[in-house]
Amino acid sequence: xxxxxxxxxTAIPEWKPYVRPLDLAEASPAQLEALKVTPSNTKVSDYxxxxxxxxxxxxxxxxxxxxxxxxxxxxxxxxxxxGAVGASIVNRCIYCAAVHASRYNQLTKDESVIAAIFAxxxxxxISPRLKAILDFSVKLSKCPxxxxxxxxxxxxxxxxxxxxxxxxxxxxxxxxxxxxxxxxLGEPLxx
Amino acid sequence: xAENKDVIAGIVGVEPGSELAAVVAGRADIMALTxxxxxxxxxxxxxxxxxxxxxxxxxCRIAKxxxxxxxxxHFEALLEKAGASGDTARIAxxxxxxxxxxxxxALIRHVDLVAHAPKDATRRDIELLQEAGLTDADIVRLSELxxxxxxxxxxxxxxxxxxxxx
Numbered sequence: 001x002x003x004x005x006x007x008x009x010t011a012i013p014e015w016k017p018y019v020r021p022l023d024l025a026e027a028s029p030a031q032l033e034a035l036k037v038t039p040s041n042t043k044v045s046d047y048x049x050x051x052x053x054x055x056x057x058x059x060x061x062x063x064x065x066x067x068x069x070x071x072x073x074x075x076x077x078x079x080x081x082x083g084a085v086g087a088s089i090v091n092r093c094i095y096c097a098a099v100h101a102s103r104y105n106q107l108t109k110d111e112s113v114i115a116a117i118f119a120x121x122x123x124x125x126i127s128p129r130l131k132a133i134l135d136f137s138v139k140l141s142k143c144p145x146x147x148x149x150x151x152x153x154x155x156x157x158x159x160x161x162x163x164x165x166x167x168x169x170x171x172x173x174x175x176x177x178x179x180x181x182x183x184x185l186g187e188p189l190x191x
Numbered sequence: 192x193a194e195n196k197d198v199i200a201g202i203v204g205v206e207p208g209s210e211l212a213a214v215v216a217g218r219a220d221i222m223a224l225t226x227x228x229x230x231x232x233x234x235x236x237x238x239x240x241x242x243x244x245x246x247x248x249x250x251c252r253i254a255k256x257x258x259x260x261x262x263x264x265h266f267e268a269l270l271e272k273a274g275a276s277g278d279t280a281r282i283a284x285x286x287x288x289x290x291x292x293x294x295x296x297a298l299i300r301h302v303d304l305v306a307h308a309p310k311d312a313t314r315r316d317i318e319l320l321q322e323a324g325l326t327d328a329d330i331v332r333l334s335e336l337x338x339x340x341x342x343x344x345x346x347x348x349x350x351x352x353x354x355x356x357x
């Protein structure tokens with residue numbers, strides 16, 4: 001019997017939508033085209049099938065998402081995941097937090113950072129660089145944004161280059177988007 | 192689709208030739224996709240059950256909730272361009288709750304909630320939209336609108352802070 005997950009975890013739950021995902025048999029040519037550019041062609045997830053109801057945003061969202069999280073140069077992939085996790089904590093998106101926290105752990109082979117963040121949030125005892133990244137992500141994710149010049153300066157002081165700061169802005173903001181879909185259109189379930 | 196200029200670059204005031212312009216140019220692909228998504232969310236070719244005017248008016252609310260005057264002005268301009276009737280234009284008024292219009296009431300309630308406190312959203316909030324007569328496709332369109340605007344406003348907020356760096 002599956003239950004709704006309410007606590008942050010690195011065990012990726014199942015995501016169950018509150019609205020009906022698109023039936024592929026009823027998909028328009030534009031919808032089929034947009035679905036092709038998702039990372040996995042073999043099985044389209046319920047999440048992407050839900051988003052396919054709005055094909056004019058989905059068409060651009062998938063390459064945008066992949067670019068922000070995986071394109072070359074700039075901030076490391078692992079640190080972009082911290083941007084995603086910071087936003088997901090503010091917005092309490094259990095599913096996004098689980099996916100991106102576990103991706104951070106895989107990339108770094110270190111589970112202590114995420115464990116500390118899940119336990120203590122922005123009070124977590126992590127390296128000054130990661131702390132500056134997490135703090136900025138959390139503050140930018142508030143509504144309205146709470147990030148100010150001192151938070152920006154903290155990133156510079158922690159050694160981030162401007163290209164890295166831009167990538168952090170993008171990954172944190174991207175999850176202001178993703179969380180508002182994932183957390184509001186469905187719920188995370190676990191056995 | 193309207194050939195809008197890059198909304199974020201205009202709002203942040205990224206000066207051509209500046210160091211910030213060079214940094215942003217390194218992610219030109221992302222910025223272009225952001226603009227294309229903006230057009231897809233605000234002025235889609237097939238708007239479904241959510242008109243361009245309603246989208247622009249709801250986006251005004253999102254900008255106000257984020258305390259972002261520049262985006263407020265941008266979405267107001269879109270609202271004017273869409274030629275909204277008085278009723279629809281009122282959606283942009285943050286003190287208007289939809290009045291006697293049950294559909295407006297549901298749209299406004301949901302957008303305000305998801306813009307400001309998505310963590311508080313539950314299954315019941317989607318059911319309220321369904322009970323107000325929105326189709327599942329329109330619920331996804333509405334969700335993308337508020338989610339995308341929340342993203343775009345934050346990208347601009349971050350870039351403004353970057354512009355403030357020496």
